[in-house]
Structure formats: C-alpha cells, structure tokens
Amino acid sequence: MLKTVRRILFGSPLPSWRAVHERLPKVLALPILASDAISSVAYATEEILRVVVLAGAAAIAAPTVPYISLAIVVLLFMVATSYRQTIHAYPGGGGAYIVAKDNLGDAYGLTAGAALTVDYTLTVAVSIASGVAAIISIYPYLAPYRVQMCLIGVLILTLGNLRGVRESGLMFALPTYAFLAGAFSLLIVGLYREHTTGLSIAPSAPVKQVGIPLTTFLVLRAFAGGCAAMTGTEAISNAVQAFRPPESKNASTTLMIMACILGTLFLGISYLAWRIGVVPMEDGTETVVSQIARVTFDFAPWMHVFVQYATCAILILAANTSFAGFPRLASIMARDRFFPRQFYNVGDRLVFSNGILALAFMASVLIIIFHGDTHALIPLYAVGVFLSFTLSQWGMAKRFRKLREPGWRTKVAISSVGAVATGVVTVVQATTKFMDGAAIVVVLIPTLCMIFWAIHKHYIELGNQLRLTPEDKFVPIYNTVIVLTPSLHRGVLRALEYAKGLSADVRALHIEVDPVDTALLIERWERWGGDIPLVILESPYRSLIAPLLDYLEEAKHERENYLITVVIPEFVPAKWWHKLLHNQSGLLLKFTLLFRRDIVTANVRYYVEK
C-alpha cells in the first residue's frame, strides 16, 4: 500500500546506468541555467525604490534609481568577466565551495559552503515569495493566502524534484522564453510610449515631499538592495559539464549572453520606473513590475496578465535551480565529511532525496517566519551571495598567481578587481541592512561553519577508531547462549533447539515468580529439555528485568573473549488483536538489553497458525 502511494507520487526506482549526463545545447542551457539570475529583475528595481522613496519626492523625480541600477550593471559585468575565467579553469564545474577550498583552504571553503547553503535556501524562499507576489498583483483578493500559496509552491517543487525532473529540458526552457518575450515587449512598448505620448501613473501611496536626506548611507543601502539583481550569476559556472562540447567555450558565451540580457532588462525596468514615477506599495499588494506593466499595457490588459504569469513561471524555475544545486553541494560536502553522510547518496530515483527535503524544510521555515514577504527576505539574501562571489574570485586570483600560465597577470587583475569589488559590496550589504535582517546571516554563517567542523571532526575521529590496523587480527569470539525460559512449550523448544546449534555453552534461564510454575517447568524439562542446563533465579519482587541483568553481569565476567547471546523465544499470533492478549515482556526485555554492552539479543519466533 505505502509502496504504491510512493510509486504514484515519486515514480518507479531508476537503475544507476540511467545517470548518464544529459548535455544541453546553448539554446536550452541559457533558459535553464540563467533563470535564477534573469528572474531577479522581478524584484531588484523595487528594492532600490523602497529605499529611495524614503528620501521624498525629489529623490524619486531625480534619476537616482537608474544611476544606482547602472552601477550594479557595471558590477555585474565585472563579476561575469571574472567568472568566464573560472569556467575555463574549472571545466568540471567550479562552485564557490570547490574553488575556495582548492585554492584558499578548508576554512574558506567551509565559509563559502555556509554562504551557499544560506544562499540556496533564500533563492527558494525569495523566488517563490516573489512569484506569488506577481500573481497577487493581478488577483489582490488572494493576498490573505500569501503564505499558504508559497508553501504549496515549495511542496510542488519538492515532489517534482523527489521524482527527478531533469529529463524535461524543453518544458523548463519555456518559462524563461515566455518571460523574455513579455519583459522585452514591456521595455519596447514602454519606452516607445514614454517617448511619444508619455506615460504616467497615479501614485499608489502618498510620497512625502521632503523625506530624510539622501545621504551616502541611504544611496549605499539602495545599492545594496538592488544587488539582489545579481543573485544567480554564478549558476552557469557551476554547471559547465551540462554543456555540449566545447563545454567551456559554450558556457562562457552563454554567461555573457545572460549578463547582457539581465543588464538590459534591469536597466530598462529601472529607467521606466523612474520615468513613469512608480512608487512601491508598502503593503505589497502590487509589485513595481506589475505597476509598470499595468500602465504600459493599459490598451491590452491581457499583456499585463501574461507578463505576471511569465514572471511567476520564471521565478518558480529559479527556485527549482536551488533544488538541483543545494543537494549537489550537500553531497559534495558530505563526501568531504562536512555534511552528514545521509546527504551523500542518491535515492532510488537518482536524486539526492535528503538534500531536497532539507532545503524544502528550511525554505518553508523562512517563508513562515517572514510571512512570505519578498522585501523582508531580501536583506538576508545578498550577503551570502556576495560572500561566495568574493571567496570564489579571491580563490581564482590566488590560483592564477600560483600557476603563472600565459597571460596570468591580466587574469589575476580581473579576478582581484572582482574580488575587491564584491568584497566591498559584501561589507556594504552586511552593514546597511544589518538591522533589516542581515544580522541573522552574519551570525548564521560562522555558526554553520562551526557545525561543519564539528561534523568533520566526528567523522575523522570515528574513522580513526574504526580503521583496521596491522595489529588487528581475526579472532573468533565464542558465545555464552542464554535462553529465556518462562515456561516450556513449542515456541520455547524451538528457541532451545536453535540455541543448541549456536554454542557448546547453552543455558536456559527461568525467573521464578510463582513456585507452582517452576515445578511444572522442571517436570517438563526432564522430558523435552534436551541436555540443556536449567538455571532458576528467584525474583522476590516479581520483576523479570532485575535478576536477569544481575545474572548477565556475572556471566559476562566468567571468561575472556566471550560474548553473551540472549535468545528470546516469541510466538507470533495469527491475528493482530491476539497480540493485545499477551504480555509484551519479550519486547520490554529486548528494549532493556539493547542498551547493555557486550550482549547480543536474538529473537526466535514461532508462528501460531490460527
């Protein structure tokens, strides 16, 4: 029954040889691997606006938002250029954990691993929350069910990934292409209408004429928020192996195409938002992108609806990339003994089931704590992402300096500049958004590192204790077999017969509660007891456990190199309710002995036919 339900939900088990790598052409690799990065435009502009709006109407009217966006796009191209080098250096896939561990050492690798763990979890939470927000923007009456909708999204992704969804490449390309179609239409139509007839929007929320001053800190905070646009940039360099040969070249080209698309969309949306005068809604009932689409497509509302659905679709696809990425990271870290080894193995559908479940659990907790609010989640997000950018590029710089290949000076320069830039942004992220939630991550990452170390230490120590050395010899261990004998019937006889085959030293042990029973037992013993000695222990307090444990303690010390095997006879009734009619003393004894040293228990079952 359980098996059937399992099969329907997750499909039949897949044999190991099915795990051959499916190689992707660029036209599929782009939408699948770039969805995480490109989908960020759904929330990045809004994050900048939410800070700038605090500075009042003048700040909104000035081109503050487009200029901040431009700065982020510059940073994006720095990082992309730097990651092209990683792609060529690590054709097997160069995630921040591997690069940092290889080139900087375990401690930095672990820091990157912790940052990535946080990052993957937040990608799921933020993308799903943002996808749900895109839908709520067109159906505002769904707003009260925000958290439930997010959790259903996580559940669907979890089930899909437990089944193993990799095979359907084309289906996964559609959402990205749909989003690109919608987003570019929005830009073209929006820019055209803006420059001809002009577009404007009634402010959805009153903007203070004079806000707080637009200090450097506030600008940095807005910049830090907008950096959410860059999340997911690393995805392509992690998955070079997924490309068709020449892998590195194809991956590198795809990365640059992705950066161009992302940069164009992000800049365009920020520009339109400024020109139209969009103000973000505090209560989150409509996203900035939705407001732009609503006014741009006021002549064709179905286009607005299409943009929203496509946004939701690409965001869910973005969340899905974490469901592939985190379990793979967990498996690699488990191989290196930093993660519990349950994360190492693939399940019977060739997916890392434990990693999928752990990710779904962590993301659900975040969604519940932050009420599925994208804006509340984002301050936690970018610190981890930029920390891993920094470590990865720093690692690459060190690597190039060490290898001194042709042109190494340029490579070191590119990686170093990228590392310094993203390192500065990491600090900006952590400080400007510290009170908004970044503090949690600042505490969480070192904590995770310590946990990874503790796990590692345990496995290493365990390995040292379990490892066989030349001193270890194979020495057979002999047995004192003790059969618990409350009475003598067919079930007990079978246990005695079994015990007789195990050892030369078999004893039957009877704990006397009622002397009448003992007399009956002795009488039967003479007839059916074989030549097994019967030991009778008194139990003045009618307990079965205490005298048994005392006897076993003594028996343990009789000889060297002997183990005690306790044989517990059981009979298995034919019907389930019959079990209620028997003392569960066998189970109780077994449970008690489970925690005793140097005692092995063996239950010999006798099946009753009716």
Added chain:
Amino acid sequence: MLKTVRRILFGSPLPSWRAVHERLPKVLALPILASDAISSVAYATEEILRVVVLAGAAAIAAPTVPYISLAIVVLLFMVATSYRQTIHAYPGGGGAYIVAKDNLGDAYGLTAGAALTVDYTLTVAVSIASGVAAIISIYPYLAPYRVQMCLIGVLILTLGNLRGVRESGLMFALPTYAFLAGAFSLLIVGLYREHTTGLSIAPSAPVKQVGIPLTTFLVLRAFAGGCAAMTGTEAISNAVQAFRPPESKNASTTLMIMACILGTLFLGISYLAWRIGVVPMEDGTETVVSQIARVTFDFAPWMHVFVQYATCAILILAANTSFAGFPRLASIMARDRFFPRQFYNVGDRLVFSNGILALAFMASVLIIIFHGDTHALIPLYAVGVFLSFTLSQWGMAKRFRKLREPGWRTKVAISSVGAVATGVVTVVQATTKFMDGAAIVVVLIPTLCMIFWAIHKHYIELGNQLRLTPEDKFVPIYNTVIVLTPSLHRGVLRALEYAKGLSADVRALHIEVDPVDTALLIERWERWGGDIPLVILESPYRSLIAPLLDYLEEAKHERENYLITVVIPEFVPAKWWHKLLHNQSGLLLKFTLLFRRDIVTANVRYYVEK
C-alpha cells in the same frame, strides 16, 4: 530519573512474602466492606423523588416515597438473608462470577462477570460523582468544575491504589464512622424536630400541581431508581477471607448489621424527605440529603457541612472498594482465561496494576460522557448489580438442591425466592429505565460476554498449538549465518568474529552500490576477512533491502532444518547527536527482517569511545 519518580509516586517494590492476608476484626471490617452499600443512601432517596415529582404535588404530599423505600428495604433483607447462606457455603469468598460459574456453568459465570465489570466501573463513576455533588451542595460556585473534580478524584484513587493502600485499615474506617455519626444525628434531630415543632422547606423548584398520572409503571420506575440503595450489598460475601476466624460467622453477623444500618438510614431519610417536602433540584446544585441536612441543622450550620464532608468521604471509600474488587475479579477471570493475561499478575507493589488502570480509564470515560451527573449514570448502574444478585442466588439454589445437606429445602427456598425477586427487579430495571440509559448496559453485557469467549477461545487454541506432545523431540537446529558487510572496519570485524563462533556456515554479504567501495572491500578482505566467504550482490536500484531479501529467500531453501541468522554490525557513537550523522540503515534492516519468517536477527554493537 524515571525510576525515582516512580518510586516517589508508587513506593518501593514489595517482596512477595508481604502478601500475607491481613485479617480484619468486625469493627474494621464493617466500615471498610460496608461503605459501598451504606454510601448508597446518599443518592437512593433522590432517585425515587426524581420520578415521583413527575406525578405532581399530590404524589409528593402522599407517603409515596417512604412506601417505595420500605419495599426496597424488604428486598434488601431478602437478599441479605440469601447472601448469609453464600457466606457459609463459600468461606473463601463467593463473588457472583465464582458462584454462577461453579453451579450454573461458564456461560452464566461469564454473564455475571460482565455484569460485575459494568457494576464495578459504575460504582466508581457514581460514587465519585455523588461525592463531588455532596461538596458542590455546600459550595455551589464549584458546579462548573464538576467533571474536573470527578477526574481528580479518580486520579487520586488510582495513584493510591497503584501504591497499594490496603495496609491502613483504621484510616479507612474513619469515613464510614464519621458518616454514620452524621447520618444518625441527622435522623434523630430531624425526626425529633419534625414531631415537635415541625420542619419545612421552601420548594427549591416549582412542583406542578397536576403532573402525569402515578401509574404502576411510574411507581416501578421510582422503585427501580431507589434500588440503587442496594448496590454494594454483595461486598461482604465476596471477602469472607478478610475476617478473623470464625470467618463465616463473623462475616454473616457483619452482613446483618450492615443491612440493619442501611435499611434504617434509607427509610429514615426517605421519611424525612417526605415530611419536610423536599423537591430534588433539576440542575443538581444541591442533593436531597444536603437539603434535609440544611433545614434540620439550620441552628448549627457546621453540622450540615460535617454531614456533607462525611458523605463525600464515605462515597470515595465506596469507589475505592471497586479498585480492590475489579482487579481481583479480572485476575480470577484471567486465570480462567476469559480476560487478557496481563490482568493476572500482581505488580511490584503487590497490586494488580493493569486492573487498576483499566478501571480508572473506564470510569473516567463514563464521567466525561455523562458530565459527572449522578442521576444520568444511575440508570446504567442497577441492571448489572441485580443481574449479578440473580445469577448468584440462582446458582446457590441449584447448589443446595444438588448437595442436599441437612435443611437444604429451607436454603433452596430462601435462595430461590431471592433469585426470583431480584430477577424480576432486573427486568423492571431494564424496562423502566431502558431509554434513560439501561439500554446501553443491555447491549454491553452480551457484547462483553462475546469478547470474553473470543479471548477464551484464543487462549485455548494457542495452548493446544503450543503444548508439547510425546511426538515432539529435541532436535538441534543449525544455522546459516549471514553477516551484512557494507565495508570492513573494526565494528564489522567484531561482528564477523562473533559470527564465526556461531556456525560452520558463515558468509559475509556485501550489497554493491558503488563499485569503488567493493574494490576497497575486497582488498581489505584478503587481509582481515579470516576465511569467511564474501558474497557480493549487485543492486541496480541502489536499494539495500530488495537484493538482501531475495538472497535470504534462496538461502532458506538450501537445506532442511536450518535457520538463517542475520548478523547486523552496528557501532554505537559516544554522543547522542553523533547518531544523527549516520545512516539508520541498521535499524531499517532490522525492522524489515522482523516480519520475515525463519530469520533471526542479531545486532552486534561496537562501542566507539569518543
């Protein structure tokens, strides 16, 4: 820790030799054994009044209640006289179950057993509910907590009885003597004041001038309600052994004293209730006895309070008698294999713990269902009591006719008259109160009988299957020992060494998930594997379970008279959280094999030191 809590709550275990019978002098036997019967006066009069009041003011004004009470007292003396004969015939204690089973056969014995089971449960529920009602009569603001107070009462009795409370005889005599002092004071002062100055009460509830006609049915219903006064009459005859020698004579005398006290109090209270004109309160905030005491002792309210506390005390004592009686009945019926055998043994405090817990559970369920309302519970009560009276006396009549001892004709006559009278009352109970709840009992008693039979049948069939016959011979069984070998380390080596001592046919079984692991295993095997053959199974679906089960099925059929022993190596980590870092595959395998036939599992544990 758990052990300490246990000891504080229930006391230290008691050795078996402490179970010598404490013999009671009459002056202690009376209050302890008669509390159940005598306490019935706390609610019996009220039960009559509640029916008579339906017939309107004229029926209350006429001496209906005293005359019905008189009829019940006559019946009481018939039953008491009849039970004197039981006491002499069964000096070892003659409960209805034993008497009916001995003289009428198993089916009647079981019916009596079922009736008594219902009876004991209701004694607890009714007595506690009535005791709580006595307290609420003086503190009406406690009325909303009725159910909670009842459950606390059950809990206290349960804990007390699990500790074993028999030793404190004198403490148990006090409530009865206090109640007798209070009740007789009430009668004497009440009758005196009534016949000199007169007493009257303002009707607490309006009585209809013209009610429904006082038909024979209504009178019978009132009579049936009042019969609650007789519950507990059998207690003394069940416990003849508790008396000092000459046991039967002392018990018989005590029974007659009890009947006289009960009869006097019941008649007196019913008479006073009529003369004063008490009307029962529908909402149950004050009992009839409390109303009488309030008006009788209006010059000394503390006497009223005393009567109420004493009433509560004797009722709790009455409930306590069931906590001694039911577990003893359950143990006797378990010995006869009609009850689950868990009820047979005494626990470490020399009490039948399972019987006590079962009774407490059933009584609590009743209290919750009927909201702790005495009046709602009583219709369920008397059917069982009178059914057991009938069966007991019928059994005695049959016994006397069979034994034909001197004077047997008189004895047969007394028992027969008693049996017929109580038999008729049983039918009256079942019919007049059918819709008030007696229907439940009418269904429940045959259902219980069927359950008892099913239990009996199971034990007999099981005994036949397990019993050794001359054909059974002691034939040692040999072993195919299979050691599960995921890898080779010290923990596995120990399991292999252990297995080597068990049998000549030991095999190590490795299920291949990753060929790299297999190669490593084979390399180590040559060095440390002893001469044990290593069997390697492929698992294309990476499952450990399926290939193992297939292999075991084959191995089973290799030879006759062999069992398969599966040795599962385990290592036990030093810290609890280390367990989270290891696959629980050992546990999973053990659980799977638990339900396979002809396979014994043995876990060999290796303790890791740090």
